[in-house]
Amino acid sequence: MRAVPFVLALVVVACAIFGVGRAIGSSYAFFLGYVVVQYIVLGTAWNILGGYTGYVNFGVTAFFAIGAYSTVALYKLVPAMPLPVMVLIGGAMAALVGLGTGYLTLRLRGVFFSIATLALAVVVQTLITNWDFVGGARGAYVLRPKLAPLIGGEYVQYLFVVMLGLCVIVLATARAIERSSLGYGFAAIRDDEAAAEAAGVPTLRLKLIATTLSGGFMGMAGAPLPYYVTYLDPTSGFNLNYAVNAIAMPLIGGTSSWLGPVIGAVLVGGLQEVLRVTISSAANVLVAGVLMVAFVILAPQGIVGLFKRRPK
Amino acid sequence: MSALLTVEGVGKRFGGFVALEGIDLEVKQGERIGLIGPNGSGKSTLVNCICGTLRNETGKVRFAGETLDGLAAHERTRRGLARSFQLPRPFGSLTLVENVRIPILYTVNARKAGPGHTHVPHDAIDARCRDLLGEVGLSAKADRQPRDLTQIEMRKLELARAMAAEPKLLIADEVMAGLSHAEVDEIIALLIRLNGQGITVIMIEHIMRAVMEVSQRLAVLVAGRKIADGDPREVVRNPEVVRAYLGE
Numbered sequence: 001m002r003a004v005p006f007v008l009a010l011v012v013v014a015c016a017i018f019g020v021g022r023a024i025g026s027s028y029a030f031f032l033g034y035v036v037v038q039y040i041v042l043g044t045a046w047n048i049l050g051g052y053t054g055y056v057n058f059g060v061t062a063f064f065a066i067g068a069y070s071t072v073a074l075y076k077l078v079p080a081m082p083l084p085v086m087v088l089i090g091g092a093m094a095a096l097v098g099l100g101t102g103y104l105t106l107r108l109r110g111v112f113f114s115i116a117t118l119a120l121a122v123v124v125q126t127l128i129t130n131w132d133f134v135g136g137a138r139g140a141y142v143l144r145p146k147l148a149p150l151i152g153g154e155y156v157q158y159l160f161v162v163m164l165g166l167c168v169i170v171l172a173t174a175r176a177i178e179r180s181s182l183g184y185g186f187a188a189i190r191d192d193e194a195a196a197e198a199a200g201v202p203t204l205r206l207k208l209i210a211t212t213l214s215g216g217f218m219g220m221a222g223a224p225l226p227y228y229v230t231y232l233d234p235t236s237g238f239n240l241n242y243a244v245n246a247i248a249m250p251l252i253g254g255t256s257s258w259l260g261p262v263i264g265a266v267l268v269g270g271l272q273e274v275l276r277v278t279i280s281s282a283a284n285v286l287v288a289g290v291l292m293v294a295f296v297i298l299a300p301q302g303i304v305g306l307f308k309r310r311p312k
Numbered sequence: 313m314s315a316l317l318t319v320e321g322v323g324k325r326f327g328g329f330v331a332l333e334g335i336d337l338e339v340k341q342g343e344r345i346g347l348i349g350p351n352g353s354g355k356s357t358l359v360n361c362i363c364g365t366l367r368n369e370t371g372k373v374r375f376a377g378e379t380l381d382g383l384a385a386h387e388r389t390r391r392g393l394a395r396s397f398q399l400p401r402p403f404g405s406l407t408l409v410e411n412v413r414i415p416i417l418y419t420v421n422a423r424k425a426g427p428g429h430t431h432v433p434h435d436a437i438d439a440r441c442r443d444l445l446g447e448v449g450l451s452a453k454a455d456r457q458p459r460d461l462t463q464i465e466m467r468k469l470e471l472a473r474a475m476a477a478e479p480k481l482l483i484a485d486e487v488m489a490g491l492s493h494a495e496v497d498e499i500i501a502l503l504i505r506l507n508g509q510g511i512t513v514i515m516i517e518h519i520m521r522a523v524m525e526v527s528q529r530l531a532v533l534v535a536g537r538k539i540a541d542g543d544p545r546e547v548v549r550n551p552e553v554v555r556a557y558l559g560e
Contacts, residue, residue: 181417184406188414191403194365197385198395200419200477204384256405 007172014164021160022153030156034228036269037163038221042242043249043261044170045217049210050247051255052183054190055106059117060243062124063094063215067222068237070094072134075142075226082149083162083224090223091216097124098215102208109193125238139233142226159224170217174258186210218246241285245269248292254302263303315374316341316512317481322361322371324354331357332536335371339481344503344513346527346544348520350556353533355516356398359483363395364388376480389419392480396473396487398516400466402458408469409454412441415477441476447502448472464490471499481512488519496522524548532556 021029042064050056067090074086105116129137148158177183185206188196196203226232245268253264268291272284299306317339324332332354339345349355360366362373364385373380380388394415403411421431432440445454448468450461458466467487474482484503488496500522507513517523523530523544530544534556540547547553 181421184410184414184417187406187410188403191405192401194385195397195401195403195473196414198363198365198389198397199415199473200386200389200422201414202384202386202418 003176006175010168010171014168018161018164027154027156030160032273034156034160034163035273036265037167039245039249039265039269040262041163041167041170041221042218042246043265044174044258045214045221046246047250047255047261048174048177049214051250052177052186052190053207053210056114057117057214058114058243059121060218060246061238062121063098063218064222064242065124065128065237066094066097067091067219068225068232069128069134071223071226072140072142072232076133083227087162087166087220087223091220094219095212095216098211099208102211106204106207121238125234129234135233137234139231141231144227144230159228162224166220171258178258244285244288248288252291252295252302254304256301257304260302260304314341315339316376318374319362320372322368322373324357324361324366324368330536332361335538337531337538339512339514342510342512344507344526344528346523346530347514347516347533348523348530349533354536355533356485358533359395359485359516363393389477390422394474394477394479395483396470396485398485400470402466402469404458407455407457408445408450409438409441411469412444412472412476413437415473416440419477444472444476449498464495475506479511481514482506483514485516486518488517488522500525
């Protein structure tokens with residue numbers, strides 16, 4: 001499928017999903033849908049760096065929270081700003097941090113890069129906790145408007161639509177990368193960086209593109225969060241769940257294709273929600289953890305890998 | 313004929329170990345040069361310094377009239393320097409065709425198109441990759457992954473990937489090690505054919521039959537120094553070279 005029909009198909013699917021949500025008519029369906037779609041965005045964003053170029057980022061929460069807290073700051077400064085603009089700004093901030101982090105840390109390889117990103121998450125959390133304007137350790141309240149602009153109905157429907165739109169953009173980008181020379185360059189870096197250089201791949205530049213895109217999309221995924229939770233404090237904004245899920249979902253679904261994070265997010269996100277409702281709210285991390293371990297051992301190519309036939 | 317590659321006083325240390333010291337080497341346009349030396353004599357280190365995989369601490373490398381110092385490896389590849397790795401380093405998750413595709417996308421098509429250089433059109437890349445694999449005898453496995461290859465086939469893949477970058481200078485780092493007699497002949501013929509197309513060749517090799525057959529000139533490294541450089545038949549009779557290989 002070419003790029004344009006693919007994007008159209010995504011839009012159609014997104015509209016259909018929204019239509020089904022409207023038909024169900026329960027706000028819980030939208031709250032649940034938002035979480036799953038948010039994880040598709042987050043997982044795909046992680047996969048652009050972690051899956052395609054092989055640099056494992058443990059600092060997901062740093063980028064995600066930068067998006068969320070940029071919305072809190074904008075809400076205090078310009079309360080009337082439309083949400084999509086906030087998403088763009090939050091994404092831009094996180095992308096800048098991604099670029100900077102990339103520049104400082106990409107000379108590190110393998111596990112050393114991962115440790116550096118873990119440190120980044122701690123640094124950003126400390127900064128936010130001590131930044132009074134966005135609520136500091138106390139947290140900040142963001143008042144959710146009662147009604148959704150443009151589409152009518154509850155505001156959570158609007159949040160869901162924004163996240164769906166973002167999801168279409170992120171998936172289209174990820175798939176475009178896979179099929180472009182950028183995707184081949186990323187794969188070469190993942191497989192052997194020195195050989196990639198010798199083949200003419202400008203590895204540093206490509207890695208910076210990956211960290212910037214990945215960080216930016218993570219920030220965008222986090223930007224609507226304050227409106228979703230209405231009260232945001234560092235403990236929830238930097239919750240370990242986001243990092244664990246953003247890594248577990250692509251690994252479970254499969255890191256080699258854009259479809260992997262989608263399958264992982266729907267499966268794990270859905271399962272977690274079922275367990276949260278039926279058993280306990282603490283069970284969801286356990287699910288992601290156990291599934292991740294199982295897949296890494298039994299199916300390292302993820303679910304997508306199970307169905308991919310080896311070329312003859 | 314003018315010098316394509318000039319290495320002037322290149323030195324490299326790893327901690328206290330002097331890997332290369334004051335290496336001078338001149339390679340003329342269109343030449344076939346053999347580079348030999350015992351294990352650990354610095355041959356691969358020299359290749360790494362020329363190609364930018366390692367940075368030399370002293371000296372200069374000039375290529376096609378340009379100083380290469382400070383340029384990253386990929387920039388040197390784009391200027392026309394291609395190398396194969398002694399220990400094959402394939403892109404493990406890609407098929408052979410895709411392995412060869414990378415240098416076409418990032419080297420051949422990243423160069424400025426113009427007189428003397430044309431891009432490979434998008435729909436012709438696949439066919440070009442298969443041609444290149446055919447030249448080294450890997451057609452049958454074109455859609456397989458490197459893990460399905462033998463060590464010998466991986467060496468051939470290394471060579472195909474270096475050739476795909478359409479280099480002016482090809483550095484073949486022990487591509488023949490472990491090959492059968494007939495396969496060595498194939499690679500010799502391939503190198504001579506490439507040379508006939510105007511590609512300058514530096515060959516690092518332990519198989520003396522191949523070295524003598526391919527090289528028009530022979531340089532010898534021993535313990536990080538160049539001890540001989542000249543006509544292959546004279547160089548192999550040089551008492552210093554004989555001593556380095558056979559001992560006193």
